[in-house]
C-alpha cells in the first residue's frame with residue numbers, strides 16, 4: 001500500500017503523465033514515452049510531488065494543486 005510504480009506508455013502528445021490510485025492504495029504513474037528522457041524525468045518528479053503533497057485526497061481545485069506541485 002502506498003507504493004509508487006512508474007511506467008512509460010504512449011499517451012496523447014498533450015499529456016505528459018498521469019497518476020492512477022489503484023484498489024490497493026498504490027500509486028501508478030504513467031509517463032508519456034513520446035517525451036524526451038529529460039522531460040520524462042521532470043514529469044515523474046512532478047507526479048511524485050502530487051503524491052507527496054496528498055493531492056489525491058483533497059478537494060482543492062486542480063489548478064491550485066498544479067501550482068503547488070510546480071513550486
Ligand SMILES: [Zn+2]
Nearest residue numbers: 046050066069
Ligand atoms: Zn500536475
